[in-house]
Amino acid sequence: xxxxxxxxxxxxxxxxxxxxxTLALKDIDLHVGKAEFVSIMGxxxxxxxxxxxxxxxxDEPGSGxxxxxxAPVASYKDKYVAQLRxxxxxxxxxxxxxxxxxxxxxxxxxxxxxxxxxHKKRQRLAxxxxxxVGLGARMDHYPNQLSGGQQQRVAIARAIVGQPQVLLADEPxxxxxxxxxxxxxxxxxxxxxxxxxxxxxxxxxxxAQQATRIVRVFDGQLVA
Numbered sequence: 001x002x003x004x005x006x007x008x009x010x011x012x013x014x015x016x017x018x019x020x021x022t023l024a025l026k027d028i029d030l031h032v033g034k035a036e037f038v039s040i041m042g043x044x045x046x047x048x049x050x051x052x053x054x055x056x057x058x059d060e061p062g063s064g065x066x067x068x069x070x071a072p073v074a075s076y077k078d079k080y081v082a083q084l085r086x087x088x089x090x091x092x093x094x095x096x097x098x099x100x101x102x103x104x105x106x107x108x109x110x111x112x113x114x115x116x117x118x119h120k121k122r123q124r125l126a127x128x129x130x131x132x133v134g135l136g137a138r139m140d141h142y143p144n145q146l147s148g149g150q151q152q153r154v155a156i157a158r159a160i161v162g163q164p165q166v167l168l169a170d171e172p173x174x175x176x177x178x179x180x181x182x183x184x185x186x187x188x189x190x191x192x193x194x195x196x197x198x199x200x201x202x203x204x205x206x207x208a209q210q211a212t213r214i215v216r217v218f219d220g221q222l223v224a
Contacts, residue, residue: 002033004070005166005197006055011064013050024050025220028064032166032199037192039208040201042217048201049170051217055199056168057085069165086114090159094171096151098143098158105130105139108158115162129157133187149180156187160196167191169200173207185210 011028014021025047032038032055040048053059054066060076067073068088073081090111098107108126117125130139133153143151152172159167169188173181185207192198192212200211208214216223 002035004031004067005034005036006030006032006199007067008054008061009065009067011054011061011066013047013054013059014062023220025054028054028222030055030215030222032197034165035192035195035197036213037188037198037211038200039211039214040199040217041203041205041208041214044203046217047220048217052168052170052199052201055166056089056091057081082114086111086162088165090162090164090167092152092155092159092167092169092172094174096143096148096155096175098151098154100143102142103139104135104141104143104146104154107143107154108139108161110158111162125161126157129161130154132160133157147180148176149183152176152180152184153187156184156191160191164196166197166199169198171201171203173202173204181207 008028008030011025013025014023028051040051042048050059054061057073065072068084073084105123105126108129109122112122112125127136127139130136133156135150135153135157138146138150143154146154173184176184188198188200189210202208
């Protein structure tokens with residue numbers, strides 16, 4: 001059995017506004033093993049993205065604990081979490097989140113700016129990541145010169161440039177047509193074959209079935 005990379009223990013999350021209290025997740029017990037590819041599925045508003053944000057330490061649980069690489073997250077102070085997040089996770093979003101004023105290679109390099117790495121090494125790692133997703137010839141282009149599928153591949157290169165333990169993808173094909181969507185899935189599947197742990201939120205049953213395990217969420221709880 002592969003070691004557990006991420007474990008959520010009785011995790012709940014409530015969002016509070018002036019008038020309304022919304023329970024987004026309740027008593028979530030979830031483990032993700034090393035080199036697993038886990039798909040998270042469920043209807044809109046069920047808590048899928050909240051769950052992914054908690055896994056990636058983008059949000060703090062209201063109760064329960066989150067373990068990363070066997071150790072509980074001891075503090076949610078900004079600096080500590082930022083360092084842990086930067087060294088452990090790579091993020092892919094539905095809307096790419098590329099900076100149009102930066103060249104493709106500079107977009108990919110961004111996560112490395114928070115590490116003690118020389119400019120020369122950052123550029124080399126960014127080039128290698130772009131070549132891995134088939135965009136080595138596009139590194140000096142700007143995002144608005146690329147198709148949607150190419151922009152998402154740039155986003156994948158940015159997510160993997162720091163060699164994260166876990167890749168988190170929130171509807172990575174949601175803004176793409178079926179052909180481009182499968183191209184993105186093919187890249188994720190190749191990364192998984194090479195040993196990357198992946199957790200992906202998707203509405204697409206066909207894509208979810210390509211993962212090694214499907215986790216279903218309904219009304220903020222895991223269901224069989």
